[in-house]
Amino acid sequence: MTERERELLAQAYAEIEKNRDIVENDPYRLHYHIMPPTGLINDPNGFIEWNGKYHLFYQWQPFKTAHGTKFWGHVSSTDLVHWEHEPIALAPSEWYEQDGCYSGSAVEQDGNLFLLYTGNVKEDDERETYQCLAESADGKTFKKHGPVLHLPEEYTAHFRDPKVWKKDDVWYMVIGAQTKKLEGRAVLFQSHDLKNWTRLGDLTGTNTDHIGEFGYMWECPDLFELDGREVMVVSPQGVAPDGMLYHNEHQCGYLVGDLDYENVKYRHEAFVEMDRGFEFYAPQTLVDKKGRRIMIAWMGMPDQYEQKHPTIPFKWIHSLTLPRELKLVGNKLYQVPLEEMKILRGDGVRYSGAEVVNEEKHFAGLDGDVMEISLDHIHGTYEMLEITLRGNARFIYNKEKKLATLERASFAHGQTEARHCYLEKLDSLRIFVDTSSLEIFVNEGQEVFSARQFPYPENKGYSFASKGYVSFDLNKWDLNKSAGAYPMQDERYA
Ligand code: FRU
Structure with missing residues (x-):
């Protein structure tokens, strides 16, 4: 050296x-x-x-x-x-x-x-x-x-x-x-x-x-x-x-x-x-x-x-x-x-056949900021489904326009900013939430939205809103923390 x-x-x-x-x-x-x-x-x-x-x-x-x-x-x-x-x-x-x-x-x-x-x-x-x-x-x-x-x-x-x-x-x-x-x-x-x-x-x-x-x-x-x-x-x-x-x-x-x-x-x-x-x-x-x-x-x-x-x-x-x-x-x-991500799953809540009909809805137990949420078998005659995540981010599916959107308040200037993609059909969502990030996997990974999100630390709530009738199986798991330790002291400097 x-x-x-x-x-x-x-x-x-x-x-x-x-x-x-x-x-x-x-x-x-x-x-x-x-x-x-x-x-x-x-x-x-x-x-x-x-x-x-x-x-x-x-x-x-x-x-x-x-x-x-x-x-x-x-x-x-x-x-x-x-x-x-x-x-x-x-x-x-x-x-x-x-x-x-x-x-x-x-x-x-x-x-x-x-x-x-x-x-x-x-x-x-x-x-x-x-x-x-x-x-x-x-x-x-x-x-x-x-x-x-x-x-x-x-x-x-x-x-x-x-x-x-x-x-x-x-x-x-x-x-x-x-x-x-x-x-x-x-x-x-x-x-x-x-x-x-x-x-x-x-x-x-x-x-x-x-x-x-x-x-x-x-x-x-x-x-x-x-x-x-x-x-x-x-x-x-x-x-x-x-x-x-x-x-x-x-x-x-x-x-x-x-x-x-x-x-x-x-x-x-x-x-x-x-x-x-x-x-x-x-x-x-x-x-x-x-x-x-x-x-x-x-x-x-x-x-x-x-x-x-x-x-x-x-x-x-x-x-x-x-x-x-x-x-x-x-x-x-x-x-x-990765399949291995399931190792982190801890306590959870489950709502089979959850329904949202022209309303804004909260599901008891669905809060937190180190967790995984899944929506499976999403179906219904709805026009629009909106999921608000910790206050300042929203995932929106506009079924009429076949448009998937992630919106967030910019951490630089606070204004809403959005990214979109065309999506023929929404079947499922898997959302990995960490204290300051979101990774949203649409339809088993067909599309992914990755973003940093900086909500007020006390805002750990989620809500669902729809135009029309939508139903899905909702799961939430708290995730165990796994972030690695600090660099081992190199023996050359110990
Ligand atoms: C990409 C990049 C690479 C370069 C590295 C430098 O982000 O610009 O092209 O090797 O970062 O940190």
Whole structure:
């Protein structure tokens, strides 16, 4: 370990200790989501099942609740529900990453855990980018091998976020890029040893059907096989709003297609928005030993309102979403809450055949702010169903217009803001409520709305209103708290 690395790690651990009490006293601190111990969290990185555990790394700025020089934090879990903090994985100590160890992924080779990530360097207004390799035998301490890929001349220095996978004994990597004409791209590379990489070509753009001009930069591409198709999840920047679509600062969505690896030809369907809520970006996936493709995302957004988050006075900002299993239904990607989430269920209430008829209704026992609510077998001749959640958020289904809406009072300016999606039919809802977040799964994951919500902490009520007759089976479970402990003190600093 270099002296600089030792110094940065010691400073980061000291910052955690310094802020621990204030962070823990935030009533908006979440209870079953991954959060930074202090500072800012953004993208999930290096999501992998390795050596009998799930490991997840994350973009982390320990010293302020804003972006900047990123570290890699690290948590692990045996069930994807209870997470423990591991020692800090990467500190930006070397020349090739001096302004941040940016996003990347993890793979296993010969039993060891390898991280591929972007070394970010900014000198005056110039940016440099290096794709770097780090290796660990114990999953706790990482040896840096430095840059393994330099910027190809076809792209600007907005070239980052390597996601690596193996197919037929060959390593492949997809990288988010920007062409010199300022168009977003996903670029495919190949390697036999993780150290020497050959560029195969662009997966999107001129050599493909469409989507050549779709944003000025593509961040965090992730390409994987699902049911014999190749799905690419990606976060494009610079896509303009289009009707109901693309109202967040940056977008996140997917392509479903077929990749001809030999000719580097990716034929795909149109881009589909991944989540319909307010905060969802830069997801990453893994495939686990059970063969499930599981995705987790940043429940945040780099926008003008970021600095208005109510958690900032408590020295932390943002969180990750719940991990979700991906399923392909036709060409549509469903996001399904993990079966394991049921471990958290505690006491509950149940109303079979609940009815709401041209009225506003409360159900006894249906309150709380760390819980799961489900509505099944939703049916009736109703025109509109509205569920008010803790006062300042509402989920609305307008059956006539076939429109699903999530409304909330903006935490930045208090005005109502809304996100919508078209929904042919509403059959069921599963809503995961945490102290300051909502994740609403519609029709078993056909659509999902993810959002932070900052209600008055004393407002834990829910009400249902309808135009017309609607009936459903209503369940509510309190969820046990599972948010992980603080980072273990690294023995190198104890
Ligand atoms: C996406 C992103 C990535 C980058 C990282 C830096 O949110 O901008 O492209 O690697 O965050 O923290």
